[in-house]
Amino acid sequence: MIDQRCCWTRGKVIGGSSVLNTMLYIRGNRRDFDQWESFGNPGWGFDDVLPYFKKSEDQRNPYLARDKRYHSTGGYLTIQDAPYNTPLGVAFLQAGEEMGYDIVDVNGDQQTGFAPWQYTMRRGTRCSTAKAFIRPIRLRKNFHLSLWSHVTKLLIDPSTKVAYGVEFIRDGHREIVYAKKEVILSAGAINSPQLMMLSGLGNAKHLQQVSIPPIVDLPGVGENLQDHIAVGGIAFLIDYPISIVMNRLVNLNSALRYAITEDGPLTSSVGLEAVAFISTKYANQTDDWPDIEFMLTSSSTCSDGGTQVKNAHGLSDEFYNEVFGEINNRDVFGVFPMMLRPQARGFIKLRSNNPLEYPLLYHNYLTNQADVDVLREGVKAAVAFGQTATMRRFGARFHSKPPPNCKHLQLFTDEYWNCFIRQYTMTIYHMSGTAKMGPPSDPMAVVDPELRVYGVRGLRVIDASIMPTITNGNINAPVIMIAEKGADLIKAQWLKRWKRDNRSATTR
CATH class of the missing domain: 3.50.50.60 (FAD/NAD(P)-binding domain)
Structure with missing residues (x-):
């Protein structure tokens, strides 16, 4: 990155x-x-x-x-x-059943399994x-x-320890509202922690x-800063033009369908079509408390030709071109294994007493080896998912181009996956826990x-x-x-x- x-x-x-x-x-x-x-x-x-x-x-x-x-x-x-799904959406669920999982309501009685x-x-x-x-x-x-207001301070009486209002800036002017x-x-x-510290x-x-x-x-x-992180780059090429490819998706027909019928590919949430919750060997296999979530997508990092996702994930041009350049805008599906219960904890500090200055953010991702171990098992399961007979019907084949710093390692060994994880793991923007x-x-x-x-x-x-x-x-x-x-x-x-x-x- x-x-x-x-x-x-x-x-x-x-x-x-x-x-x-x-x-x-x-x-x-x-x-x-x-x-x-x-x-x-x-x-x-x-x-x-x-x-x-x-x-x-x-x-x-x-x-x-x-x-x-x-x-x-x-x-x-x-x-x-979702109002719109590609044929891959149903296939993802069928592949889950092939692997021995139930189709479930993940907001119901059982979380482990596959679901739309x-x-x-x-x-x-x-x-x-x-x-x-x-x-x-x-x-x-x-x-x-x-509107257009930036809170700069909570007003607290230092002697009585009572919060009595909020100070904020609007249109360049300092204003106060009392509670x-x-x-x-x-x-x-x-x-929230930044404002409390200020x-x-x-x-x-x-x-x-x-x-x-x-x-x-x-x-x-x-x-106590916590976040969910997922491994990127687990992409499978397919033989049929059925996935979400940006330069094929954005056109007048899609726009008209979206405006008139409120469905079509423009209602897709970045190609997310199914979810799975699975337990690795590090979780209790008999307990319905999985430690990996699969975000199953009819797209991947390369589906927009390197215009948006690459920048959102902070990937360098060198990394992207070497790993994904040859499959730019190709038909693929992706599996993003997300670790559910991270052991590492980060923290937030003030950079200064200026309320308009960003705080210092220390996420401490992957500083606990247990997190790397869980993600590695999640990646192995993701590769196995792409190799099911269900997904092979689409000609699925894993894009196994190694990241630049992992070329010296034998593909698919634990050492290789540990390296891969440290090269391309991304936030899922679930920051939490900082005022526990x-x-x-x-x-x-x-x-x-x-x-x-x-x-x-x-x-x-x-x-x-x-x-x-x-x-x-x-x-x-x-x-x-x-x-x-x-x-x-x-x-x-x-x-x-x-x-x-x-x-x-x-x-x-």
């Missing part, structure tokens, strides 16, 4: 990263949430959070909607299948949280939204190093199970940063669940106070 760095894009827009992501709706695994509860977070077990997944859901797949235990209809957030994707999509277009939740209530008299009840911080796993909440020693007076010493702020939820006994916990920041009154964090551990799958759905549950926690607290105050008033 260029400068050995990767690009972390975030959604600085109404709706956050749900406006930018691939719209995948994966809730995670029951054991994820039961583990959160076991860490000392009552109310966050799977049976507790399932109603909040269902609360927002409007499931448009009638087969899935019949399962009332796990799905619901009528919520703000539309969930549907479920998307936050409505009639072929993105259903972001802005479209789902903001648009229907935008005209309410008690709803106020400030009557409390401040809710939902800036995401990067900017406001005097964080590791006191680090804050002093950047000339910020500490208000509350919270060493966990910015720590935990009990008072956990010195690295930032918020309590009610999502209230320790040591400060009137401040909550409600976003991906509160996850103690990252969930087993894409985090779009869990973050929306956290928001739904967080909203109920806020309402419950203030309703309790309102009832208490009313009782006091009537007894006087």
